[in-house]
Amino acid sequence: MRVTIDDIARITGYAKSTVSASLNNKPGVKPETRQRILEAAAEMNYTPNELARSLSNRSTRTIGMLVRDVGHPFFSRLCRAVEKVADERGYSLLLSNSDLSEEKMLRSIRMMKSKIVSGIVAVHLEVRDAESPILKELQGCGIPYVLFGDRYETIHADCVEADDYNGAMQAAEYLIEQGHTDIGFAYAGPSSVYGTRRLNGVKEACRRKGIALREEFIFCGAGNMAGGEKLGMKLMNMEHRPTALIAFNDPVAMGVIKSMYAMGKRLPEDLSVIGFDNLEMMPYPLTTVDIPYDTMGKKAAEMLLERIRNPDEPVQRLFLPTKMIIRDSVARR
Amino acid sequence: MRVTIDDIARITGYAKSTVSASLNNKPGVKPETRQRILEAAAEMNYTPNELARSLSNRSTRTIGMLVRDVGHPFFSRLCRAVEKVADERGYSLLLSNSDLSEEKMLRSIRMMKSKIVSGIVAVHLEVRDAESPILKELQGCGIPYVLFGDRYETIHADCVEADDYNGAMQAAEYLIEQGHTDIGFAYAGPSSVYGTRRLNGVKEACRRKGIALREEFIFCGAGNMAGGEKLGMKLMNMEHRPTALIAFNDPVAMGVIKSMYAMGKRLPEDLSVIGFDNLEMMPYPLTTVDIPYDTMGKKAAEMLLERIRNPDEPVQRLFLPTKMIIRDSVARR
C-alpha cells in the first residue's frame, strides 16, 4: 500500500490537515512542525496522490492535446513545443491521435472531459464552420481550449494560426520575380482547407502581377511525399510543364524532387520547387516558406494556460507571419 | 457545475449506488430501472468524472510514456503506435519529453507516479546498468513498466528491443558481398549505447569475412543529420576514403548524402551509403536496415497492458529482428 498523509499524520502525531498544510507550504504551520513532517514524509518516501488532490482541487494540471497524427514531423514538433511549456508550468500532457477519424476525435474530447483536463489544444481540426460537431463537442465541454490552425471568422475562440495565404502569395511573387511565368501548384485538393488557402494566395499573387495561373498547372492528389513522388514522375513526363512548382508542403516537395533525381533530372534546372514548412530534416537546399511551428506551439500552450487562469479574458487570435527561406531550389530565368 | 451521479439519483429518485450500477452495466438492476437512469443521464448530458472513479478504483487507465524527443521521427512513430494500442484498449496516453535531461526524467517518473498511471513505457533510457538512478526510480515506483530498447542482462524487466547488432552485421556483410573492402562506420561516439552495439556488429562481420575495419574509418560525432552533413563534407575531401559507409541511422545517412549532392558527387558511385531505421520520409532510394518501430511500439504497449493485467507473470524480453531493405544506395564493385 502506498503511503498517504494519514500515515504521516499517524506517525508524527499531527492531524492530517496539518500534514497537508505542511506539505503544501501553506502558512500557519510552526516551522519545526513542518520540518518534522517533511522529514517524516521524505523518510517514508511519500508521493502525493494527485488524483485525490485533483478531485478536491478541481484541477488536474493536465492539458489535453488533440492531434491528427503524431507521426508527422510538424505535429510531433508541435507536441514537443506544447509539452515543454506545459512542463515548465507544472502541467502534464495527455496526448490523443485522431487519425483523421471524426469518431475518434469525439471520443477523445469526451475522454479528456472525463479525465478533467485543465484545457485542450486542438490541432488542425479542419472544421469548416461553427456547426462542426467536433467543435460543438469541444465547446460543450466547458473546458478551456485553443484551436491551432483553425481560424475562422465565424468561430469565436482562441486560436493561433500561420498566415498561409500571404506565405503562398510571397512564394509565388518570389517565383515571378525570378522570371517564372509558368507556375504550378500542388496540393491534396479542394477538400484541403490549408491547401485551398495557399492556392488562393498563389492566385492572388498571379493576379497582382498580371500572370495567368493555368488550370492544368493546379495539381490535385499531392498532400504527402508519396503524392509528391507520383506528381514528380507525371511532371517530368509532361510535354509542357511549369518551370516552377509550389508544393503544398515540404514532404510533397521532397517527393517531387525524389522523382526528379530518380529520373536523372536536376533541381532546379529542370524544375524549380518551393515547399512549405521548413522541416528540419530536409535533404535538399529547398527554398521554402517557413511556418513557425515551434513558436506557434509555444504560443498555443501559453495562450491556453492564460485562458485557464483567466476564463473571462477576451478571445485572442494569434496570426503568425510566415517567412520565405531562400535556398537553392529555384532557378533564375 | 457538472452533473454527477447524485444529480441523476435525485432526479430519478433512485439511490446513487443504483445509478452507479446502472451506468456501469452491473448485473442486479431491473432493466426498466437501468433504462430510466440511462435516459436521464443522457438527457442531463452526464459525463462520468474519471478522477473520482480512478480514485475509487485505484486505476486511471492511463499509460505514461517517457521519450527523449517526440520531435524525432522514430520517437513520434513510437508514440503513435503506443497511443493506438492504448486507445483500442481504453487507455489514454500521458506523454513526457525528457530532452535527454536526467533531472527531467526523474521528475517525469515522479509525476507519473503521482498521477497514478497504470503503467509506463520508457523509451531509450540508455541506462547502462541496474544501478542507474532513473531505473531505480522507475522500479521504486511499484508501477508496471516496459523498457524500450534497453535490454541488458543485468536488468530484470520487460523490454522490447531490436537486434541492432545483427542488423549492423548484416549490413556490413552485404557491403562486403557487394565487393566493398574499405568500409566506414559513422556514429555519435562511444557514449552512444546503440551506436556502439551497431559498431560491434560491423566489426564482427569484418572479422568473420576477414576484412580489416580501419580505425580511421570509424567516424565519431555523427548522431543526427547535421553531424552527417559535416561528415559528408569531410569524407568527400578525404584522400583515401572508404568506398561504403554504414551510417548510425537514416538521418545521418541523409546528412552525408545531402553533402554529397551539394558537392556535386553522386550516390552511390562516389560513396555507397547504408542507413538504419527505414524512415518513411526518405528522399533517396536508401538501402537501409529496417527497425520495426511500429511493431515494436505496438508490442511494447501490449506487453505493458499484459503486465498491468498480470503483475506476476515472468518477465518478457522481446528481441525483434531487423531487416535489410535493399534499394539503390550501394554500388557493386
Added chain:
DNA sequence: TTGAAAGCGCTAACAA
C-alpha cells in the same frame, strides 16, 4: 432489486 453508508486520499473551512 434497491438503498445506506463507508471509503478512495486529499483540501479547506471552521473550531478549538
Added chain:
DNA sequence: TTGTTAGCGCTTTCAA
C-alpha cells in the same frame, strides 16, 4: 498553531 469535520464524485460492501 493545530485538530475536527465535511466534502470532491465515485465504487462497493452489506442490509433491507
